[in-house]
Each structure stands twice: as structure tokens, then as C-alpha cells.
Amino acid sequence: MIARKSKHVYIGSAGLYRGGERKDAMTPGMPTIDAAPSESDAPGGVRQRDAANTRQCLLQAARRRFAHDGYAATTVRDIATDAGVNVALINRYFTSKEGLFEACLTRAVEELDRPIPESDTVELMLQTMLRHLAELPSGEHPLGLLLLLRSSGDESAERIRRNTFRHFAERLAAAAGWRPDDAETEHLMLRAQIALSVGFGIVLLRTTSGLEALSSASAGDLAGPLGDVFAALLEPAPDARP
Amino acid sequence: MIARKSKHVYIGSAGLYRGGERKDAMTPGMPTIDAAPSESDAPGGVRQRDAANTRQCLLQAARRRFAHDGYAATTVRDIATDAGVNVALINRYFTSKEGLFEACLTRAVEELDRPIPESDTVELMLQTMLRHLAELPSGEHPLGLLLLLRSSGDESAERIRRNTFRHFAERLAAAAGWRPDDAETEHLMLRAQIALSVGFGIVLLRTTSGLEALSSASAGDLAGPLGDVFAALLEPAPDARP
DNA sequence: ATGCTATGTAAACAGTTGGCGACTTAGGCC
DNA sequence: GGCCTAAGTCGCCAACTGTTTACATAGCAT
Incomplete structure (x- = not known):
């Protein structure tokens, strides 16, 4: 029995895909x-x-x-x-399949980076993340974060990916108080990157793990726990934490 | 110019791959x-x-x-x-490429599930996760978690994946106090799944995002932040939290 | 040695994939 | 109408991919 490539028919929550043929x-x-x-x-x-x-x-x-x-x-x-x-x-x-992927990536990055309210706060970044985790008004899942996780192997696409990751990590870290070349706040960069991991981990498991509670959770359901996580990671705790 | 498939040469931190040819x-x-x-x-x-x-x-x-x-x-x-x-x-x-993938997956699940100390605690699960995030004594990165994120599209492999996710989510949730059919503790399941997302998100971004702090972090570096996250998600907070 | 089987090799096969070049046609402009 | 160009179609190809088949041989029991 040959496991042929599945020409699956997507029937997303709001019709992500129409039939195969x-x-x-x-x-x-x-x-x-x-x-x-x-x-x-x-x-x-x-x-x-x-x-x-x-x-x-x-x-x-x-x-x-x-x-x-x-x-x-x-x-x-x-x-x-x-x-x-x-x-x-x-x-x-x-031009090519790679070109199409890069176009997708570029558009996704633009969407993700759209709301730059000059002064970032952890709270604002959290809300941005939430918006991109949950359902859009149209009923479709936002695909930007997910796209960022799908590497094509192409060098130029890979550069876009990495730059985006770095950009957001720095924004988040800066919002939490991180300053470049300040050894005192260096640990915040790692914490910001972990906070980023949370978002990407959630979006990935929401779409591919089959975990019911997670994949059906709304933005409101996620807000509480995710807020706790961001606070625990990035808000200065009362008792000093290295 | 045709973007040919890259026959890359891996030179992992501890020689994950040897040269291509x-x-x-x-x-x-x-x-x-x-x-x-x-x-x-x-x-x-x-x-x-x-x-x-x-x-x-x-x-x-x-x-x-x-x-x-x-x-x-x-x-x-x-x-x-x-x-x-x-x-x-x-x-x-x-038998087939799928069969090989399934064998990999099965072995990975066995490795992940090995230490079952009967009574799970959040603390123990955290340590297990940490062990699978960081470097092995041999110097290689553990691949089990990563494998779990790489779907093959094959039905039987997909079942293994999902069962593993569900299994760990339930173990983690139970360790935090979740009980099946107890609406009172239902929110803990979502939180456990989010905690799981953190781990998978980290392992993914460690290997594919190029974020320096994260990818070079040791188990010790991750222990603090990750401990905070798990505590914030799963430890009962002093002030009641729905 | 003789045969037998588990192991390994090489070549080929059939299907798929991304890309390309030659062709057709819609729709505007003169 | 006649013409031109952008937009879309069609068929093909060379490379690649997973798999199979036919063959070689090492190691072993007899």
C-alpha cells in the first residue's frame, strides 16, 4: 500500500479551504x-x-x-x-514557488508589524500577540505567525524570518526594560524570547496537536493564562529575580 | 535560475550532521x-x-x-x-518512508515517556521538560520534542502524535490538580496545554529562529524563567483566579 | 565444498514536481 | 475594423522521489 500524498479537502471552521477538485x-x-x-x-x-x-x-x-x-x-x-x-x-x-512563499512571508510580516504605537508596553505586545493567536472577525485563523514557522530553506526567505523574530524579540525585551549593552538587563532578552516562544508554541499546537481545549479556545480564554505568563516572565517581580 | 533543493551540510553544535556527500x-x-x-x-x-x-x-x-x-x-x-x-x-x-518516520516517532515517544515516577508533580514535569529542551550529555540536542512537531500527514503517525500530546497534557493538568469531569478544575486543562505549548515553542524557536540568547541557553539558563512560567500557569495563585 | 539465507548493492521504474516556451485570447486604443 | 499588449492556457520536460526488482556476496550450517 502506497501512502499517496493526501489531496485533502479542508473544511476549516469558516471554510478555510474549499474542496480539492x-x-x-x-x-x-x-x-x-x-x-x-x-x-x-x-x-x-x-x-x-x-x-x-x-x-x-x-x-x-x-x-x-x-x-x-x-x-x-x-x-x-x-x-x-x-x-x-x-x-x-x-x-x-x-517568478517561482520560492518567490510566492517570500511574498506570503513579506505580507505576513507587514500584517504583524502594522500596529506600532511608538511606545511599546508589555501589555500592548501581549494584546497584539493575542490578536494574532485567535480568530479573526472573518472567522479565519490568522496565518501570519504560522507562516513564520514554515521554513522554505531558501536563503532570502530565511533571512526575513530571522529578522522578524529578532525584531519582535527586541521590541518585547525593550518593552520589559531591556537596554542594549546593558548587562544588568541582559536576562530580559532571554525572557522576551521565551515569551515569544509561548505565542508561537500556542499557535502551532492550536493548529496541529489536536488538543481540544487549546484549539477551540477563544482570545478571551487565552487572555488570562497568557497574561499570567507574560507577567511572570517580563514584569519585574516584587522579590528580585536574576 | 532554478532554486534547487539545498543539499545542505549540517555542522551542528556538536556535529549534528557530517558533510553532505x-x-x-x-x-x-x-x-x-x-x-x-x-x-x-x-x-x-x-x-x-x-x-x-x-x-x-x-x-x-x-x-x-x-x-x-x-x-x-x-x-x-x-x-x-x-x-x-x-x-x-x-x-x-x-517498509516505507512513512514506516521509518513512524519508527522514529515511536522511539521518541518512548524516550519522552520513560521516567514516570508514579506521582507526577508540576515540579517534576518541569524538570522533565527542561531535560528535553537542553543539551544531552553527549552534546546533541534532544530531538524527541522536535519530531513531535513534524507531521507526516500519515494517519497512523498523526494518531501517535495526537495521543502523545493528549497524554502529556493530561499528566501535566492532573499534576496541577485537574480532575476529569470536574468543571471546577476545567480551566487547568487549558493552562496545562499552554504550558506544553511553551516547551514546544521553545524547542522550535531554539532550532529554527536564530534567536541567539534562546538557542544558546543552557538548561540552567532556562530553568528560572520556565519555572516562573509553570508556576504562573499551574500553581494555585494566592488570589483566586478563574 | 555445497547450498541457503540474511544482508547489501545497483539499476531502473513509475509517478510527481517545478518550471518553461509556444500559443491563444480578451480588451482597450487608434 | 485592425492592432497591440497584457493575461491566461496548454503541453512538455528534465529532474527528483519513493519504491521495486534483479543481482551479488558474506557468513553459516551441513
């Missing part, structure tokens, strides 16, 4: 960014042309696949099918 | 389980036969590859080359 259902219509195929695209209809839209569709589909299955496990054909788009267009718009 | 250096000698090729295997020497040994070599090499690169990204030829063994032997001894 999208091609039959979609083409030749206009690629749609989200949810069910729009009513308007008749099966025999005319393929409309909209470069920006197809680009977005590809990005969206790629984000989901990459985040969920990892880089190596997803094929460009998977992505194209999900997006309801011809495979060759991936290379047209993103 | 092992075949030239190793064959035809006896496959060796660890470290540098033993002095005794002359290049023109006779290939010795030792099924148990080659099995172990394959397992070891597979563990490293799977844990480090993920299931999909590692090829059976990679593993065979690392182990200094013919590719076909993977299928002989483990």
Missing part, C-alpha cells in the same frame, strides 16, 4: 478571493481578466497551504487549484 | 552510528553486515533529518547517505 467547480470563471464560488460565474462563462485579483487569489491560497501544510509539502498545483487559476501564472507573477 | 567518505565501510567515521574502516575495506546496526544508523539519521528539516523536505536518499547505507534498505527494514 476546485477546477471542476470553478473554471472557467473568475478566480474569487474568498468563500464559495460566486453565483455569477456560469460554468460556460467567459474568463475575466484581472491581474491584481488573480495575484491576490494566489497569495491567499498560498498562505493557507504554506501555513497549514508547510512549504515542502505543498505543490504549486495545489495552490493554483485552490486559487482557481492556471499553474503557470504562479511563475508569471511570482 | 557522506557516500564518498564512508562507503564501503561499516555504517557507524555516531560521530566521526571510526578509524578502523579502511576505504577499500570489506562491507560488514550487521542488520541491527544499520537499522540503528538509519533511525538515527532519520531522526535528525526529520526533526530538523521536516518530513516532506527530507528524502530517503538524504537519510541513506547520512547513515552511510544503501537507499533500498530503508524499505527493507521499515
